[in-house]
Amino acid sequence: MANHDVIVIGAGLAGLAATKELADSGKKVLLLDQEPEAAFGGQAWWSFGGLFLIDSREQRRMGIKDSIELAWQDWLGTAAFDREDDEDYWSRKWAEAYVNFAAGEKREWLGKMGVKFFPVVGWAERGGYDAGGHGNSVPRFHITWGTGPGLVKPFERSVRKHIKNGQVDYRSRHRVDGLLMTNGVINGVQGSVLVPSTVERGVKSSREAVNQFEHYAQAVMVASGGIGANFELIRKNWPSWLGTPPEEMISGVPAHVDGRMLSITEQAGGRIVNRDRMWHYTEGIKNWRPVWPEHGIRILPGPSSLWFNAEGNRLPAPNFPGFDTLGTLKTIQKTGYSYSWFILTQSIIEREFALSGSEQNPDLTEQNIKKLLSRILPGAPEPVEAFKRYGEDFVVADNIENLVVGMNKLTGEKLLDIDHVKKQVLARDRAMDNKFTKDLQITAMHGARTYRGDKLIRVAAPHKLLDRKHGPLIAVRLHILSRKTLGGLQTDLSGRVLNEQGAPVPGLFAAGEVSGFGGGGLHGYRSLEGTFLGGCLFSGRQAGRALGEALQ
Numbered sequence: 380m381a382n383h384d385v386i387v388i389g390a391g392l393a394g395l396a397a398t399k400e401l402a403d404s405g406k407k408v409l410l411l412d413q414e415p416e417a418a419f420g421g422q423a424w425w426s427f428g429g430l431f432l433i434d435s436r437e438q439r440r441m442g443i444k445d446s447i448e449l450a451w452q453d454w455l456g457t458a459a460f461d462r463e464d465d466e467d468y469w470s471r472k473w474a475e476a477y478v479n480f481a482a483g484e485k486r487e488w489l490g491k492m493g494v495k496f497f498p499v500v501g502w503a504e505r506g507g508y509d510a511g512g513h514g515n516s517v518p519r520f521h522i523t524w525g526t527g528p529g530l531v532k533p534f535e536r537s538v539r540k541h542i543k544n545g546q547v548d549y550r551s552r553h554r555v556d557g558l559l560m561t562n563g564v565i566n567g568v569q570g571s572v573l574v575p576s577t578v579e580r581g582v583k584s585s586r587e588a589v590n591q592f593e594h595y596a597q598a599v600m601v602a603s604g605g606i607g608a609n610f611e612l613i614r615k616n617w618p619s620w621l622g623t624p625p626e627e628m629i630s631g632v633p634a635h636v637d638g639r640m641l642s643i644t645e646q647a648g649g650r651i652v653n654r655d656r657m658w659h660y661t662e663g664i665k666n667w668r669p670v671w672p673e674h675g676i677r678i679l680p681g682p683s684s685l686w687f688n689a690e691g692n693r694l695p696a697p698n699f700p701g702f703d704t705l706g707t708l709k710t711i712q713k714t715g716y717s718y719s720w721f722i723l724t725q726s727i728i729e730r731e732f733a734l735s736g737s738e739q740n741p742d743l744t745e746q747n748i749k750k751l752l753s754r755i756l757p758g759a760p761e762p763v764e765a766f767k768r769y770g771e772d773f774v775v776a777d778n779i780e781n782l783v784v785g786m787n788k789l790t791g792e793k794l795l796d797i798d799h800v801k802k803q804v805l806a807r808d809r810a811m812d813n814k815f816t817k818d819l820q821i822t823a824m825h826g827a828r829t830y831r832g833d834k835l836i837r838v839a840a841p842h843k844l845l846d847r848k849h850g851p852l853i854a855v856r857l858h859i860l861s862r863k864t865l866g867g868l869q870t871d872l873s874g875r876v877l878n879e880q881g882a883p884v885p886g887l888f889a890a891g892e893v894s895g896f897g898g899g900g901l902h903g904y905r906s907l908e909g910t911f912l913g914g915c916l917f918s919g920r921q922a923g924r925a926l927g928e929a930l931q
Contacts, residue, residue, distance in 0.1 A: 381595040383409040383548065384930055386568055387602055388555050388640060390414075391421025392912060393891025393919035394602035395534040397874075400923030402541035406930060409594055410538070410547055411568070413554035414635050415576040415584055420531035421604060422632050423912055425581065427679070427735045428523030428530050428743075429501065430489075431909035433482035435521060437500050441832050443517050447482040450519070454478055457504070457513045458903025466652035466899060469869055469877070473898030473918070476872060477910070480917050489916075492533040495524040497743065499832045503908035504704065505682070507697025507823070513905055514703065518832060520909045526737040526744040530912060552576065553592060555640065558599060558647040558887070565647060565886035567595035581670040583634040597930055598886045600874070600922060601649075605864030605892035606638030606657075607631060608671070613861055618655035621709055625717035629663050629675030631735075631862040640893060644868055648884045649876040652899035653866025658906055661707045661719065662700070663860025667769040675860045676739060676766075681731025681838045682824050684723040684855075685807060689716035691783075691795040693803050696819045700731075705905050708859065719857045720786065722804065726849040728767065729759045730839040754836065772856040779804055779845060782852045789856060808843040863911055864892055869899035873929075874922025888926055890918040897921070 385401050387394050390412035401408050412418070432438070433450045454474055460467040500521055506514015523530045541547040552573040559567035571588035578584050606612045607630065614624040645651050666674040680700035687693055688711060698707040700721070711719050723731075734740070739762045742750035754760055759767065767773050774785035779801045787793045810816040814825060824841055828834040842849050868876050868889045875883035876894075895901060896914030 381566070381597065383407045383594070383596040385409070385598050385600060385926060386411065386594055386596045387600045388568065389421070389602035389604060389891070390419055390549065391602060391604055391891060391915065392423035392531060392534065393915035395420065395531070395538050396916050396919030397600055397602055397890050397923035398541070398547055399534055399537045400920055401927050402538070402546040404924070404927035406927055408541075408547045409596060410549045411553040411555060412551050413573060414551060415578060416551045417578065417580045418635065420535055422636055423915065424527045424531050425633070425736050425738065426527035426912060427740065428526035428737070428912065429503070429909040430521045430523060430913050431481050431519050431907060432486055432521050433478070433519065435486055435500075437496055437498055437521060438518070440498065441500055441518070443500065445517050445519065447478065449516055450482060451475070451478050452511060453514065453516055453907060456511045457905045457907050459905070460903045462653070466869070467903065469871055469898035470653070470895065470900040470903065472872060473901040474903070476921075477897065477901055477914065477917050481913065485913065485917070494530060494533060497522040497524055499836060501837070502827070502830065502833060503701065504906065505702045505823070507699065507702040513706070515907050518830065519907065522743065524743065525746050526740055528737050528744060529746070555643065557643060559593065559595070560647065563885055565599050565884060566597065567593060568599060569593045581633045583671055598888060598926055600888040600890060600926065601640050601644050601868065601876070601893050602889065602891045602919060603640035603893050604636050605867070606636070606641070607861045607863060608634050608636040609638045610861065612638050613657065616654045616657065622712045625712070625859045627717045627858065628659070628673070628861050629665055629858045630671065630673040631660065631663065631675050631677060631860045633671040638864070641867065644876065644887070644889070644893075647887065648878050649887060649889070650869045650879050651867060652869045653895060656865035656900055656902070656904055658704070658863035658865055658902070659708060660704060660860040660862055661711055661857060663858040664766065664770055664772045664855065665858065667766060667771065675858060677735040677860055678855070678857070679733040679735050680721070681727070681833070682820065682827050683727045683731055683839050683841070684721040685804065685844065687720040687722060687800070688714045689718055689720070689792075689794055690714065691800045694719070699820045699823060702823075711859070717859050721855040721857060722782070722844065723853050723855070724842070724844055724849040725851055725853065726842060727839045728763060728853055729757070731837065732759060732763045734762055734766070767853065772858070774854040775851050777851050779852060782854050786854050786856075804844050808845055811841060811843050863906070865895055865902045865904070865906070866900045867893050867895035870894045870897065870922070872921065873925035874918065888922050890922040891915040894918060
């Protein structure tokens, strides 16, 4: 007997956005999540809160000229869709719809929800190829005031209001193990009630089952996230063109991001596309205060650090910090090692190192103006300095010789030759004697500082790495950090899950990362950044509204 109109699986950002829309339209929703209530909001809570917007008021204030035509050009150059007759058919349609949303009502819609933005727009994924290739032509990375928690909060508030008035029935520790079908229509779920848990947000919770359940409704929406913490599944789906999967990775997401609902939904008739597309960062460092297993943090770097592979060779252009995540991953993979190095100075770390995540940015997360203003004072932000002091991936030295000795000591492999590394650093420093140079990274540094936002708070004044006034020297060992699933369940623009024949599976919908953020992979091969949270919100809103109308 159905007591609800819709069952939503997953209380992350996409699930909350869909639940809000469904409840707003008068539908009764059963919201299920395998994690404790402390995890409400999912992995979005841990994020930096970056959102992709086009021609926003923040951009215009910073003197940035953006347009939907330029953004769509950048998206297509970045996505590089090459399966448009099949797996990318709906991906491209979702991408176009999302770009229109980001240029249109997205900012106003979020503003009405109470979301505000940090005034300086960030420039992520700068590309480094031609104008039609990968990357953002202009800064588009808008940081939510309050970071991830600030973005989750208004949607949580809306859903909790509906919980209070009886429109939403939220049940934590309810793990879905299968989808139920009656007369060819997905109309229910069956699963396990897990043992109650009081672990804090992000901490791995028990999978011990204490009971079973079955629930029925008119439709089921899957919003369960991706595979980022499931290293076994990542390696199984690893693209052949990226070589052998890394032997070692660290995790940028909590353990509950396990991808289990993908196979469960596939067994019920849903089609998974673009399995080999995923988004893993190359600037991961081990968290010195881990919350979940293999907990890693991503450095959000400015463009000045020198990037070396494990054998001490500088990465070729355009593998500069913050330019091309996937291209750099491919370059690192070819070395046969799963780590690389930044070499930088104290002046660079003070200006250019930001750490991704809400817990690493207490000033923005707490919306604390006093703490925020302290960023302009001498010294790196306290979370960065803490990693420099306590993080196992940092080496600090007063000269290049001692730095390389420390780097070899850290890995225990002695792959780095002092003279070889020093020669490359000296060659780079000689290029600093003029404002013009053949070194494309230095040209990019000078170019970045023509953007007011970068010059004010993001890019250090160009200087020689071996200039002691800017010391000490710092080396950072960088790991491959798992994060996002770019492929997933193929859906049409209403969020209906499609089968192998391209027809909707009756009663089955999906939103968020489990659907590749829409269509089974609206990003294609690469992300322009700020598009994951936005993809969750857009696909959740789109599917929630479409399903609400369908059930009128």
